[in-house]
Amino acid sequence: MDQSKVPALPLPDAERAGVYRAIMTRRDTRGEFLPDPVSDETLGRLLVAAHHAPSVGFMQPWSFLVIRDRAVKTQVHDAFVKAHAEAALMFPEEKRETYRSLKLEGILEAPVNICITCDRDRAGPVVIGRTHIPAMDLFSSVCAVQNFWLAARAEGLGVGWVSIFDNTVVQRALNIPDKIVPVAYLCVGKVKFYHPRPELQSAGWRERLPLESLVHFDAWGRQGAEPELLGALRDLEAKAAAGGEIV
Numbered sequence: 001m002d003q004s005k006v007p008a009l010p011l012p013d014a015e016r017a018g019v020y021r022a023i024m025t026r027r028d029t030r031g032e033f034l035p036d037p038v039s040d041e042t043l044g045r046l047l048v049a050a051h052h053a054p055s056v057g058f059m060q061p062w063s064f065l066v067i068r069d070r071a072v073k074t075q076v077h078d079a080f081v082k083a084h085a086e087a088a089l090m091f092p093e094e095k096r097e098t099y100r101s102l103k104l105e106g107i108l109e110a111p112v113n114i115c116i117t118c119d120r121d122r123a124g125p126v127v128i129g130r131t132h133i134p135a136m137d138l139f140s141s142v143c144a145v146q147n148f149w150l151a152a153r154a155e156g157l158g159v160g161w162v163s164i165f166d167n168t169v170v171q172r173a174l175n176i177p178d179k180i181v182p183v184a185y186l187c188v189g190k191v192k193f194y195h196p197r198p199e200l201q202s203a204g205w206r207e208r209l210p211l212e213s214l215v216h217f218d219a220w221g222r223q224g225a226e227p228e229l230l231g232a233l234r235d236l237e238a239k240a241a242a243g244g245e246i247v
């Protein structure tokens, strides 16, 4: 093949289905981690996938901290325990017991934790695409997180994002300089299984919203303009909800 251009064709059917399967069966993993190590080869692929995410102005603002040290993990876990207790009190009383019963991290059980950061100064003060919307660099680091998460699903690994802690505590525990923002703290490892649905959904915390209620045409609030597309969305969502493939 001419190396100068990649043909803009759909992937072969099985590969195309695989991409959607990774997207649809990716789960946030907390309680199912196995202690088995993740090979350097596999972890390497996940980091390469993350590093090939899109970024504003090709800024690549991310760095990746690979955390295996029990003492470091314990500091982060301690920060979680404190914030988790504080968070419970922020929910209405009738939801507190459910909140407390949820497993919301796997920091110590996961063999490896990854912190993905954002260096807001990586490409100088003026960045293509960030000139008018400053948060675009943070969004770029989140794109790296999603690439990592989907690649992990393809590898049969679990990833759990933990954000219930004071970020400055995590910043200190990992010795991250002040000017670098910790964007995502991820627990990573082999897992016993994937839950078929988001755990918060199974726990009755929140339902998946009907996609058609989230789609607008040409202007906010114009929601019924394309009944055929909306019908297709309903059918696909029904298939997905029944655990079927969407391709």
Ligand SMILES: Cc1cc2c(cc1C)N(C[C@H](O)[C@H](O)[C@H](O)COP(=O)(O)O)c1[nH]c(=O)[nH]c(=O)c1N2
Binding pocket: 026, 027, 028, 029, 030, 103, 104, 105, 160, 161, 162, 163, 164, 197, 198, 199, 200
């Ligand atoms: C930015 C951000 C931050 C968090 C999360 C996600 C994201 C995107 N999620 C996971 C979240 O609960 C989960 O994605 C949803 O419940 C949907 O479930 P699935 O990811 O589809 O399994 C998450 N989960 C958890 O147990 N503890 C946490 O602190 C967080 N924090």
